[in-house]
Amino acid sequence: MFELVLFAMAFGASALGGLLGMAGGIFVVPALVLFAHVELHTAVAAGIVSVIACSCAGAAPYLNAKLTDVRLAIVLEVATTIGALTGVLLSGLIAPRVLYLVFAAVLAISAWQMFARRGTSDERTVEDGERAYDAARLPVAMSLMYGAGMVSALLGIGSGVLKIPAMDTALRLPIKISSATSNFMIGVTAAASGVAYLARGDVVAAIAAPVVLGSVLGALLGAKLLLAAPGSRLRLLFVATLVALCVQMTLAAFGITLAGGGA
Amino acid sequence: MSLERQLARLLAAGTIAGTIVVAIGFALVCGDVRAGVTVETIGIVAFVALPIARVAVMLVAFARLRDRKYALIAALVLAVIGTGAWLGLHVH
Numbered sequence: 001m002f003e004l005v006l007f008a009m010a011f012g013a014s015a016l017g018g019l020l021g022m023a024g025g026i027f028v029v030p031a032l033v034l035f036a037h038v039e040l041h042t043a044v045a046a047g048i049v050s051v052i053a054c055s056c057a058g059a060a061p062y063l064n065a066k067l068t069d070v071r072l073a074i075v076l077e078v079a080t081t082i083g084a085l086t087g088v089l090l091s092g093l094i095a096p097r098v099l100y101l102v103f104a105a106v107l108a109i110s111a112w113q114m115f116a117r118r119g120t121s122d123e124r125t126v127e128d129g130e131r132a133y134d135a136a137r138l139p140v141a142m143s144l145m146y147g148a149g150m151v152s153a154l155l156g157i158g159s160g161v162l163k164i165p166a167m168d169t170a171l172r173l174p175i176k177i178s179s180a181t182s183n184f185m186i187g188v189t190a191a192a193s194g195v196a197y198l199a200r201g202d203v204v205a206a207i208a209a210p211v212v213l214g215s216v217l218g219a220l221l222g223a224k225l226l227l228a229a230p231g232s233r234l235r236l237l238f239v240a241t242l243v244a245l246c247v248q249m250t251l252a253a254f255g256i257t258l259a260g261g262g263a
Numbered sequence: 264m265s266l267e268r269q270l271a272r273l274l275a276a277g278t279i280a281g282t283i284v285v286a287i288g289f290a291l292v293c294g295d296v297r298a299g300v301t302v303e304t305i306g307i308v309a310f311v312a313l314p315i316a317r318v319a320v321m322l323v324a325f326a327r328l329r330d331r332k333y334a335l336i337a338a339l340v341l342a343v344i345g346t347g348a349w350l351g352l353h354v355h
Contacts, residue, residue: 003292053310057278063271070266074321074336081343088350187314188340192347194311199351209303212310213285
């Protein structure tokens with residue numbers, strides 16, 4: 001029964017995320033911790049596996065449309081994977097309540113970005129603008145990617161919310177290429193911490209499996225509905241959910257849970 | 264076939280295979296069959312291995328193109344992921 005609840009939660013989170021063309025990973029870990037009372041390290045490990053699955057599930061259309069810059073991705077992945085390993089090392093040292101606060105901060109950033117997201121008028125693909133970015137700014141992008149990789153491993157999320165602005169502002173890439181390339185990199189970034197969590201025994205199959213299954217199926221449904229989705233009201237719902245989770249994570253950091261029971 | 268198409272095929276096929284295995288495991292667990300958790304674990308390991316296989320395919324493709332710089336970068340990413348497995352086993 002508990003497995004079905006986990007499945008439904010991941011499915012809902014992922015479908016909601018997919019509706020807005022965003023990974024739902026950011027909802028999954030807070031939901032597991034706050035509502036299902038799963039231990040934080042187990043929730044993060046399950047989040048990481050579901051992030052890998054969603055990245056792989058969504059990659060093909062972007063690749064076929066030549067929106068993914070695979071060469072840029074592999075360069076930046078050096079930084080994201082090293083960041084991920086740093087996150088794995090830190091995860092054992094940082095107290096859960098501090099992680100809750102980091103999570104609350106990332107939720108707040110996501111909410112703000114979703115609220116202020118600009119239009120996607122730039123239709124350039126990788127072929128049109130062979131290396132559309134300025135290589136001199138690569139070191140800045142690499143350091144931002146290192147941070148994104150670390151946050152991904154610590155919180156069990158894809159942290160596309162940090163990767164996309166990094167590519168946007170540091171490399172000035174068109175938003176569609178940033179999104180496609182970010183999604184592509186998320187899988188490898190999460191795999192670096194994923195193997196570590198697997199080897200460490202943090203991945204609990206009974207929890208990770210329903211979460212992975214729910215996430216993949218939810219993302220597929222969300223992407224289908226995206227075509228017909230009305231924009232602004234849904235976006236507000238999304239922002240409201242992020243803000244609510246942000247508040248709850250902050251409260252949880254101080255030992256207060258509204259959802260009943262002790263986290 | 265372009266590298267992009269090759270990668271798209273690998274990731275799409277891998278996602279379908281992984282999803283089917285995890286779904287079978289999940290169904291078995293819901294039906295109280297003990298082997299279910301093992302099947303779930305196999306599916307999870309397959310998903311974690313999928314992006315790693317993607318980097319390996321890129322490494323081979325760059326090597327074939329005699330693109331040393333990018334082949335080296337791909338090898339470096341694989342080495343970092345390998346270090347992750349080592350960390351998981353030895354550092355707690």
